[in-house]
Amino acid sequence: xxxxxxxxxxxxxxxxxxxxxxxxxxxxxxxxxxxxxxxxxxxxxxxxxxxxxxxxxxxxxxxxxxxxxxxxxxxxxxxxxxxxxxxxxxxxxxxxxxxxxxxxxxxxxxxxxxxxxxxxxxxxxxxxxxxxxxxxxxxxxxxxxxxxxxxxxxxxxxxxxxxxxxxxxxxxxxxxxxxxxxxxxxxxxxxxxxxxxxxxxxxxxxxxxxxxxxxxxxxxxxxxxxxxxxxxxxxxxxxxxxxxxxxxxxxxxxxxxxxxxxxxxxxxxxxxxxxxxxxxxxxxxxxxxxxxxxxxxxxxxxxxxxxxxxxxxxxxxxxxxxxxxxxxxxxxxxxxxxxxxxxxxxxxxxxxxxxxxxxxxxxxxxxxxxxxxxxxxxxxxxxxxxxxxxxxxxxxxxxxxxxxxxxxxxxxxxxxxxxxxxxxxxxxxxxx
Numbered sequence: 291x292x293x294x295x296x297x298x299x300x301x302x303x304x305x306x307x308x309x310x311x312x313x314x315x316x317x318x319x320x321x322x323x324x325x326x327x328x329x330x331x332x333x334x335x336x337x338x339x340x341x342x343x344x345x346x347x348x349x350x351x352x353x354x355x356x357x358x359x360x361x362x363x364x365x366x367x368x369x370x371x372x373x374x375x376x377x378x379x380x381x382x383x384x385x386x387x388x389x390x391x392x393x394x395x396x397x398x399x400x401x402x403x404x405x406x407x408x409x410x411x412x413x414x415x416x417x418x419x420x421x422x423x424x425x426x427x428x429x430x431x432x433x434x435x436x437x438x439x440x441x442x443x444x445x446x447x448x449x450x451x452x453x454x455x456x457x458x459x460x461x462x463x464x465x466x467x468x469x470x471x472x473x474x475x476x477x478x479x480x481x482x483x484x485x486x487x488x489x490x491x492x493x494x495x496x497x498x499x500x501x502x503x504x505x506x507x508x509x510x511x512x513x514x515x516x517x518x519x520x521x522x523x524x525x526x527x528x529x530x531x532x533x534x535x536x537x538x539x540x541x542x543x544x545x546x547x548x549x550x551x552x553x554x555x556x557x558x559x560x561x562x563x564x565x566x567x568x569x570x571x572x573x574x575x576x577x578x579x580x581x582x583x584x585x586x587x588x589x590x591x592x593x594x595x596x597x598x599x600x601x602x603x604x605x606x607x608x609x610x611x612x613x614x615x616x617x618x619x620x621x622x623x624x625x626x627x628x629x630x631x632x633x634x635x636x637x638x639x640x641x642x643x644x645x646x647x648x649x650x651x652x653x654x655x656x657x658x659x660x661x662x663x664x665x666x667x668x669x670x671x672x673x674x675x676x677x678x679x680x681x682x683x684x685x686x687x688x689x690x691x692x693x694x695x696x697x698x699x700x701x702x703x704x705x706x707x708x709x710x711x712x713x714x715x716x717x718x719x720x721x722x
Contacts (some may be wrong), residue, residue, distance in 0.1 A: 291479045309554040310383035310562045312359035313654045315352035316369035318438040321385045322421035323370045324377025326430040336374045339425045343370050344411040346418035348607035356654035357550030360389035366408045371397040382439045416607045438560045469602045474693045478632045481592035492590045495556035499569040502553050506542030512549035512656035516542025532578050533670050540570040540666040544659035559601040564616035568597040571620035571666045593623035603701035609712035610704035611649040617665035618642045624673040636693035637681035641672035644682030644689045652715050
């Protein structure tokens with residue numbers, strides 16, 4: 291076992307699995323705006339500012355149709371505006387946690403007054419947002435790039451007052467792979483053998499995402515997929531069982547998340563939906579199977595770390611739906627809870643790649659909950675197959691004999707031909 295990697299794994303989990311209120315792409319715009327307002331010192335007169343935001347095509351795609359927490363509205367203009375009026379510049383991905391109805395009314399008036407513009411930046415960065423806030427004769431511009439909270443530059447009145455050591459990249463997403471020395475086997479070894487107290491913190495993902503799931507079942511959010519499943523279970527049209535519980539609990543969390551519920555998700559790899567997809571199928575399975583505390587913790591750690599490992603081979607944002615790859619982590623966790631070993635866990639991931647590889651990301655929106663639901667269902671199916679010794683083999687499609695090569699093949703698809711898919715998706719979205 292490569293125990294020298296274990297501290298790195300814990301560091302990565304602590305960095306990539308964090309609370310986030312609202313879809314992280316528009317939230318990054320809100321954060322940039324809130325930081326600019328703080329630098330200007332005009333928090334008490336935020337309604338008087340004008341805002342210009344310029345974002346990468348991928349960020350535009352993921353911000354066009356998603357709910358902004360606490361506002362009842364969608365889109366990047368509201369994200370920028372409410373970030374100015376009510377954003378907490380110290381709260382990172384929870385920047386909008388203090389939004390009130392009065393704040394929303396002010397933000398709506400600013401939008402009506404056309405004080406906010408949002409456009410697409412001609413940059414190579416996959417994730418990029420530059421927000422300039424104007425107040426009287428002054429201005430502050432804040433640039434976030436290559437990470438949802440990664441501030442790389444701040445300008446006051448056109449003069450750069452902060453520049454990150456690594457400037458805004460000329461090439462998209464050149465960050466190094468934190469798992470360059472690791473394999474899926476190493477992740478499994480860590481999740482199974484690490485001191486329980488060292489990984490117990492992952493339980494917070496269960497707490498936050500379960501609360502979000504309960505909110506989705508009781509509130510009126512999005513497409514109400516989780517609530518629809520539950521209603522039809524009560525009607526007798528769906529039977530109770532492992533699959534139904536996973537679908538209900540996971541879909542409900544995404545319903546609430548994507549329609550702007552004022553509850554944070556525990557995210558994964560910069561995405562709340564990916565955090566939900568890596569958490570709730572495992573939580574539902576653990577409860578259904580009556581797993582003990584240690585088994586649940588290890589399953590959650592395996593799921594989240596495997597999801598990050600898979601995502602580390604891919605661009606931060608792409609045309610490949612991130613919920614599909616995050617759910618591969620859940621497939622690993624569920625297979626473990628069913629008594630599976632590493633070979634069976636590998637089989638479940640390979641089968642998922644054989645099933646749902648290539649599902650597109652056409653922006654963040656309420657219908658993302660459908661893709662989260664589909665991916666969670668595939669995780670259960672693949673886990674059950676693996677336990678019975680059944681898998682998509684290396685003779686089929688892009689799936690290889692080894693799980694690591696299968697992940698590499700999937701990522702080659704995401705980083706290669708699907709970059710043109712991304713261009714086509716955005717063109718359709720902005721011109722329909």
